[in-house]
Amino acid sequence: MTDYRRLRVALLGAGSVGSQVASLLRQHGDELADRAGATLELVGIAVRDVDAPRDVDLPRELLTTDAETLIVGADIVIELMGGIEPAREYLLQAINSGADVVTANKALLATHGPEIFDAADQVGAQVYYEAAAAGAIPIIRPLRDSLAGDRVQRIMGIVNGTTNYILDRMDKEGAEFGDVLADAQALGYAEADPTADIEGYDAAQKAAILASLAFHTAVPLDAVHREGITRIDASMMDAARKAGYVIKLLAVCERMVADGDETISVRVYPALVSREHPLASVHGANNAVFVEAEAAGPLMFYGAGAGGVQTASAVLGDVVSAARRHIAGGVGVGESTRANLPIVPIGHVTTRYQITLEVNDQPGVLATIAGILSDGNVSIATVEQTVIGDDIEGAGTARLVIGTHKAREQDLSDTVDTLAQSGVVEKVASVLRVEGD
Amino acid sequence: MTDYRRLRVALLGAGSVGSQVASLLRQHGDELADRAGATLELVGIAVRDVDAPRDVDLPRELLTTDAETLIVGADIVIELMGGIEPAREYLLQAINSGADVVTANKALLATHGPEIFDAADQVGAQVYYEAAAAGAIPIIRPLRDSLAGDRVQRIMGIVNGTTNYILDRMDKEGAEFGDVLADAQALGYAEADPTADIEGYDAAQKAAILASLAFHTAVPLDAVHREGITRIDASMMDAARKAGYVIKLLAVCERMVADGDETISVRVYPALVSREHPLASVHGANNAVFVEAEAAGPLMFYGAGAGGVQTASAVLGDVVSAARRHIAGGVGVGESTRANLPIVPIGHVTTRYQITLEVNDQPGVLATIAGILSDGNVSIATVEQTVIGDDIEGAGTARLVIGTHKAREQDLSDTVDTLAQSGVVEKVASVLRVEGD
Numbered sequence: 113m114t115d116y117r118r119l120r121v122a123l124l125g126a127g128s129v130g131s132q133v134a135s136l137l138r139q140h141g142d143e144l145a146d147r148a149g150a151t152l153e154l155v156g157i158a159v160r161d162v163d164a165p166r167d168v169d170l171p172r173e174l175l176t177t178d179a180e181t182l183i184v185g186a187d188i189v190i191e192l193m194g195g196i197e198p199a200r201e202y203l204l205q206a207i208n209s210g211a212d213v214v215t216a217n218k219a220l221l222a223t224h225g226p227e228i229f230d231a232a233d234q235v236g237a238q239v240y241y242e243a244a245a246a247g248a249i250p251i252i253r254p255l256r257d258s259l260a261g262d263r264v265q266r267i268m269g270i271v272n273g274t275t276n277y278i279l280d281r282m283d284k285e286g287a288e289f290g291d292v293l294a295d296a297q298a299l300g301y302a303e304a305d306p307t308a309d310i311e312g313y314d315a316a317q318k319a320a321i322l323a324s325l326a327f328h329t330a331v332p333l334d335a336v337h338r339e340g341i342t343r344i345d346a347s348m349m350d351a352a353r354k355a356g357y358v359i360k361l362l363a364v365c366e367r368m369v370a371d372g373d374e375t376i377s378v379r380v381y382p383a384l385v386s387r388e389h390p391l392a393s394v395h396g397a398n399n400a401v402f403v404e405a406e407a408a409g410p411l412m413f414y415g416a417g418a419g420g421v422q423t424a425s426a427v428l429g430d431v432v433s434a435a436r437r438h439i440a441g442g443v444g445v446g447e448s449t450r451a452n453l454p455i456v457p458i459g460h461v462t463t464r465y466q467i468t469l470e471v472n473d474q475p476g477v478l479a480t481i482a483g484i485l486s487d488g489n490v491s492i493a494t495v496e497q498t499v500i501g502d503d504i505e506g507a508g509t510a511r512l513v514i515g516t517h518k519a520r521e522q523d524l525s526d527t528v529d530t531l532a533q534s535g536v537v538e539k540v541a542s543v544l545r546v547e548g549d
Numbered sequence: 550m551t552d553y554r555r556l557r558v559a560l561l562g563a564g565s566v567g568s569q570v571a572s573l574l575r576q577h578g579d580e581l582a583d584r585a586g587a588t589l590e591l592v593g594i595a596v597r598d599v600d601a602p603r604d605v606d607l608p609r610e611l612l613t614t615d616a617e618t619l620i621v622g623a624d625i626v627i628e629l630m631g632g633i634e635p636a637r638e639y640l641l642q643a644i645n646s647g648a649d650v651v652t653a654n655k656a657l658l659a660t661h662g663p664e665i666f667d668a669a670d671q672v673g674a675q676v677y678y679e680a681a682a683a684g685a686i687p688i689i690r691p692l693r694d695s696l697a698g699d700r701v702q703r704i705m706g707i708v709n710g711t712t713n714y715i716l717d718r719m720d721k722e723g724a725e726f727g728d729v730l731a732d733a734q735a736l737g738y739a740e741a742d743p744t745a746d747i748e749g750y751d752a753a754q755k756a757a758i759l760a761s762l763a764f765h766t767a768v769p770l771d772a773v774h775r776e777g778i779t780r781i782d783a784s785m786m787d788a789a790r791k792a793g794y795v796i797k798l799l800a801v802c803e804r805m806v807a808d809g810d811e812t813i814s815v816r817v818y819p820a821l822v823s824r825e826h827p828l829a830s831v832h833g834a835n836n837a838v839f840v841e842a843e844a845a846g847p848l849m850f851y852g853a854g855a856g857g858v859q860t861a862s863a864v865l866g867d868v869v870s871a872a873r874r875h876i877a878g879g880v881g882v883g884e885s886t887r888a889n890l891p892i893v894p895i896g897h898v899t900t901r902y903q904i905t906l907e908v909n910d911q912p913g914v915l916a917t918i919a920g921i922l923s924d925g926n927v928s929i930a931t932v933e934q935t936v937i938g939d940d941i942e943g944a945g946t947a948r949l950v951i952g953t954h955k956a957r958e959q960d961l962s963d964t965v966d967t968l969a970q971s972g973v974v975e976k977v978a979s980v981l982r983v984e985g986d
Contacts, residue, residue: 132844136698136844140698140700143700143888144698146765146887146888147697147698147765147887147888148697149882236877242695248842248844248845248846248848249848250687250690250691250694250695250696250848252695253687253690253691253694253695254687254690254691257687257690257866257869257870258679258687258689258690258863258866259687259862259866260584260585260865260866260869260870261573261577261581261584261861261862261864261865261866261867261868261869262862262865262866263577263580328583328584390830390851393827393830405685405862406862407569407573407685407858407859407861407862407865408685408852408853408859408862408863409685409852409853409856409859410852410853411685411686411687411850411851411852411853412849412850412851412852413848413849413850413851414827414848414849414850414851415845415846415847415848415849416845416846416847416848419846421844422844422845422846424698424844425696425698425699425842425843425844425845426695426845427698428697428698428699428844429694429695429696429697429698429699430698431698432694432697432698433694433697436882437879437882439882440673440879440880440881440882441878441879441880442874442877442878442879442880443877443878443879444877445586445873445874445876445877450583450584451580451583451584
């Protein structure tokens with residue numbers, strides 16, 4: 113075996129990802145050394161409780177509760193603790209003591225990314241975070257490096273496995289949200305407290321990270337418009353299916369011109385996606401990121417978005433990259449946020465919509481509704497009217513499904529309010545955005 | 550505008566990709582400078598004939614026929630001339646004069662890759678070639694960096710747009726190969742001399758590049774088993790469709806254990822792919838690379854595999870990466886070929902097969918054939934027998950479609966020879982490998 117330089121690797125956290133990273137580092141040590149050009153010596157694993165039960169056997173002598181001492185003298189620090197503090201503090205300590213850092217902490221990067229990247233810039237260190245955006249799917253390097261000479265126009269990502277699992281089963285089985293969620297929790301696809309997933313918080317963090325990279329702009333988490341999937345019910349799924357769509361929770365990052373200026377929009381919400389679109393074929397807990405770039409055209413990256421060993425793959429790729437950079441020398445290349453595009457609020461965004469109304473089935477109703485839409489600057493593309501239930505005498509209730517051309521979100525939202533108060537609409541059954549065509 | 554350091558960029562070649570690279574470099578110069586942290590100054594474009602007509606207007610004063618002088622003093626040299634010589638000579642000159650190099654030249658890398666990578670290693674330069682493997686699809690960085698901590702088990706790539714276009718149309722229209730090829734030539738999807746595409750030479754070059762990266766092993770082009778698609782006819786397509794398959798030209802790079810040793814196999818051939826497999830949905834001239842890694846699981850990368858402006862996107866991503874490295878300092882990280890796994894010949898490969906035979910429809914024929922297969926170590930998984938034409942009297946010809954379990958290629962090939970000479974087989978209509986399940 114070649115006699116390589118030894119690099120000291122400190123691991124913070126031994127949960128489902130961390131324990132796999134530790135295990136793979138030890139199992140494939142020789143192979144990784146050949147690839148990195150350096151021996152990766154795991155010098156310690158910081159945990160909260162050295163006696164806690166773990167999925168993977170880790171050598172007791174590597175475990176410590178003293179993260180700060182472990183970080184001192186490490187060449188590469190892998191942060192897999194999650195949460196904001198003390199992860200932020202430890203990462204900054206690692207950077208300032210000359211280590212390169214690898215993290216899968218999307219919450220931290222989405223909230224304190226600029227602080228961490230600035231700290232790394234100042235000392236010439238590098239921050240690697242391939243695992244933070246879509247688990248095992250390589251998307252950070254493609255956006256940051258491969259597409260660095262192109263202009264990304266739009267990203268549409270299925271970046272949360274739990275919600276895709278739930279929506280996919282609702283689509284296939286015609287089941288209700290609550291039932292599938294309960295089942296997903298029993299099967300381990302959803303957590304006991306599923307809020308971060310089903311309310312879109314997790315997807316919003318990833319959207320902020322992807323948009324920052326794609327548009328070379330610091331995107332703070334609170335600039336991401338976020339809606340969850342809890343309002344999606346079986347009837348909306350059914351209607352979508354009949355219209356040739358599937359409902360997916362999308363992270364959309366889009367370059368757009370607003371009032372003559374180049375801007376971006378970053379938003380997470382459930383949207384109608386044509387069954388012909390590649391994203392419609394992403395089933396189960398899988399993730400996919402669809403990228404449209406000016407020169408490259410459409411690209412898609414598909415794979416497992418979560419899972420301990422899958423995410424560990426992305427972490428270890430970063431560790432090898434960090435080791436290669438240590439051997440090669442030079443400073444980290446830093447993050448490019450120099451474009452610094454303004455981020456528009458959701459009200460300025462234009463998309464297509466599908467509005468489902470229950471209306472009094474009387475003469476003149478359609479004309480009234482069409483008038484309200486027109487007054488609100490919402491242009492109708494398609495209308496489909498069906499009588500609800502057995503009442504075909506004309507005096508009952510009809511369902512109107514209106515597809516719009518691209519409309520401004522604020523106009524659409526105001527118009528839906530006007531419709532709701534118009535007296536002719538009994539109920540606004542659903543309003544969904546249409547993405548991807 | 551920030552006052553950046555200027556980097557001198559020399560472009561060799563102004564064909565469909567080169568002219569787009571020149572055009573985008575000039576059009577988006579400020580934006581690229583912000584991302585690279587350096588101004589990318591296009592100092593000249595080497596061409597064979599400065600007066601040749603071009604798709605894109607290029608400033609006359611940048612054009613030169615003197616590549617060697619242009620290379621002197623360049624910080625980054627982009628080689629888009631294609632062919633082996635003088636591209637090889639110029640790249641080596643650029644590396645030895647201290648430049649980083651960007652190339653899309655798959656023929657050169659597949660035949661002289663090690664020489665070029667070694668030269669770069671010796672001076673600490675870096676070779677970038679994201680555009681060489683699947684056009685605009687970012688696949689080089691994911692394999693080289695993101696998956697560097699994982700073990701790639703298998704790559705199945707649709708890496709040639711022309712053949713995918715032809716096979717896709719044959720599948721959809723039931724048309725014959727020659728007719729679709731002629732049409733593809735008329736539409737510009739295939740070249741006047743289509744040999745490189747339809748005989749699999751182009752795909753084999755890409756397979757060599759992908760396998761080298763994935764398995765950290767120098768894979769010479771002549772170690773790649775290569776078959777083209779010219780023998781695929783409408784009846785084979787039709788039979789595949791009825792059996793739930795589609796025929797795709799695949800580049801397969803596989804890690805396998807042969808005689809107890811870890812080895813790899815690299816091969817290009819038309820194969821049956823289940824319609825349920827993600828690769829079956831890759832239509833038209835698109836490309837996709839399906840990667841199975843031990844920890845990450847299945848991943849897929851999809852996009853445009855060719856085209857001037859699409860490929861220019863990948864080239865410019867490399868140029869920005871090269872510029873960032875120039876600014877950051879340090880040496881290039883080189884290629885890792887330290888695993889150096891043995892490459893087994895095609896005879897040692899095991900796959901599933903589908904054998905279609907026309908046989909004398911007589912008692913005992915199936916028993917004879919089953920015996921020959923069994924003697925040849927080929928295990929039968931499925932058999933389907935149909936009478937050909939109107940002859941249902943039992944004295945005519947029957948078609949036997951035999952699906953095998955995994956068999957060794959050499960055994961299979963010997964067995965098919967035995968079948969052909971057995972007297973009971975009138976014709977071996979087709980032998981196709983089954984990949985992806």
